[in-house]
Amino acid sequence: MDAAPELPRNLRGRIAFHAAATEAAESARDRLTAIHGDATPEEAAVVVALGGDGAMMEAQHRFLGRNLPVYGMNRGSVGFLMNDFREEGLAERLQVAQAALLHPLHMRAVCCGGGEVREALAINEVSLLRETRQAAKIRILVDGRERVPELICDGVLVATPAGSTAYNLSAHGPIVPLGANLLALTPISAFRPRRWRGALLPAAAEVVFEILESGKRPVAAVADYTEVRDVRRVEVREDRSLRLTMLFDPDHGLSERIIAEQFTV
Structure with missing residues (x-):
């Protein structure tokens, strides 16, 4: 410390x-x-x-x-x-x-429909969650490179070290020591790819989630207290200015x- x-x-x-x-x-x-x-x-x-x-x-x-x-x-x-x-x-x-x-994490969420952009800060995590009975389908990019073409799941989250012992831990994500300069990327009830358990990323990484079939499988994005419904794209990165x-x-x-x-x- x-x-x-x-x-x-x-x-x-x-x-x-x-x-x-x-x-x-x-x-x-x-x-x-x-x-x-x-x-x-x-x-x-x-x-x-x-x-x-x-x-x-x-x-x-x-x-x-x-x-x-x-x-x-x-x-x-x-x-x-x-x-x-x-x-x-x-x-x-x-x-x-x-x-x-x-x-903290900075979330930039682009909504379906008119493309409204909503931004929020998260100290614990930014999570994406399915809104209906249908599983979400989400494409994941890290620093512009596709890492998961299609994640079929209840959701997925990015957690800070402080947030790694909260929702991330209950979703079976790793505990990240404070000061480790890492972020936890953790799926929530993943169906496909069945064996993917998430990843540890450098704190400077930018994670982008693209919602596939967003009309049929709507997804909400939540940054701590701020919820944005019906998103089609969510960008998450560390805010180094705070x-x-x-x-x-x-x-x-x-x-x-x-x-x-x-x-x-």
Whole structure:
């Protein structure tokens, strides 16, 4: 991991808190803001997200473009990207935290019909999903070269390292260590080619999905919270102009958790 951005020595009034909409997360936020205050985005030097991995993603979206580091504490269920929750010593933990840097995905979707173009950013993944009972048929190109002429499936996704432990993992995609500079390309319930399990791609790769028989087999594209219906072409690439920073305790053991998860049976 990289060194964390240098934070002010006095963080009183410089921490912005973001809590998931659960009793446990909101109660923790109330107690912590009573101690540390709750900064506005303009005043904040760091963000503390309370909840599960979804709270981490929500916080990153909320503060996207401000280049504020986000430190998560687990008040949810899984919390793969979260640190252990403790109320005491928060300021000291933030000062010694280590940083993991990543970039969001940029989705450019071209719709059927009039060819309307919709764009969105994704911190976890961009996924394509069939809209009806009929399987989708999708052609996949990577950096302009055809790699899969026809994927018959329920869908397919491109995940960032941060998103590799979310939908990508449930679709049997690989867990990608933070900082690995890779993207996961993972099919969802692939029927043909039956043995294709996806690929790991360089982070700089551009992935293009072309929807075959889009009138008969409509497909939706989803970038985190943004859904675009009836697409005919979707382009996905990393947006290097935006940087996201996640903070972890030095003893968090994220690397060990990533390795152990891959041996879970």
